[in-house]
Amino acid sequence: MSIARYLREKINGGTVHITLIDPMKQSPEVAGRLALTAQEVGSDLILVLGVSGLAQRNLLDTTISIREKTSIPLVYSPAGAEALCFSFDAFLFSCLLNSRNAGYTCGGQSQAAVLLKRMEVETIPVGLVMIEPGLKTGDNNIDLVPRDNHWQAAGYAAAAELFGMSYVYLEAGPNSAQPISVAMIRAVKKEISIPLIVGGGIRTAVDARRVRQAGADVVVTGTVIENAGYRERLRSILSALKD
Ligand code: 1GP
Numbered sequence: 001m002s003i004a005r006y007l008r009e010k011i012n013g014g015t016v017h018i019t020l021i022d023p024m025k026q027s028p029e030v031a032g033r034l035a036l037t038a039q040e041v042g043s044d045l046i047l048v049l050g051v052s053g054l055a056q057r058n059l060l061d062t063t064i065s066i067r068e069k070t071s072i073p074l075v076y077s078p079a080g081a082e083a084l085c086f087s088f089d090a091f092l093f094s095c096l097l098n099s100r101n102a103g104y105t106c107g108g109q110s111q112a113a114v115l116l117k118r119m120e121v122e123t124i125p126v127g128l129v130m131i132e133p134g135l136k137t138g139d140n141n142i143d144l145v146p147r148d149n150h151w152q153a154a155g156y157a158a159a160a161e162l163f164g165m166s167y168v169y170l171e172a173g174p175n176s177a178q179p180i181s182v183a184m185i186r187a188v189k190k191e192i193s194i195p196l197i198v199g200g201g202i203r204t205a206v207d208a209r210r211v212r213q214a215g216a217d218v219v220v221t222g223t224v225i226e227n228a229g230y231r232e233r234l235r236s237i238l239s240a241l242k243d
Helices: 003-013 028-041 056-069 102-119 150-162 182-191 205-214 230-242
Strands: 016-021 045-049 074-077 090-096 123-130 167-171 196-199 218-221
Touching: 003 016, 003 045, 003 123, 016 028, 016 196, 016 230, 028 045, 028 056, 028 230, 045 056, 056 074, 090 102, 123 150, 150 167, 150 182, 167 182, 182 196, 182 205, 205 218, 205 230, 218 230
Parallel strands: 016 045, 016 218, 045 074, 074 090, 090 123, 123 167, 167 196, 196 218
Antiparallel strands: none
């Protein structure tokens, strides 16, 4: 089954949870263990984050380790052609819509696109919108959407839909102390008919429930599994999303 269909069916059944793994943050062995925990507590999909500076070897070893331990879909979000591996079930093909740097809107993607087509891998077009506070580095290259500017966020989201993208992804960044506000999620959700992914700053079951009730179809968490007690925290987030 394609990942697009898998996600569609999951979304029809309730809120989907994605576990984000940054291969630069731990060894491949540990990444595999974290992914296994995510699967055991009910996460629907593992998303490996391609970041600038990611070594090809690290990506390959991380992928192998996760594959050995888990059976849920494994998807890659490449930052370009710097590190690529084709044993993923699909690629998130993201365009950072509010970037001022063409490298993030289409430059990196163009480096990988021909190869992805030739390899006939499944790609899922995603319109990514970065909301304050965004990422720690490179923010001056992004027209960050202010946390309270719902209209601007909705504009980017509607543009993603009109561009023919399959998902809108509202991202507050892993350094965000709080999730994207309920009011912004509601405002965006009202303007789009494609599914909405929300991530960044979701650390507790209360956060997860709020984001879900506001209308997120897919919730992404990353940092939660990097800290002590992650199994229980993730379990409570999953029960807030799936109850
Ligand atoms: C997913 O980048 C985020 O959209 C990850 O954020 O680390 O705050 O969960 P957290």
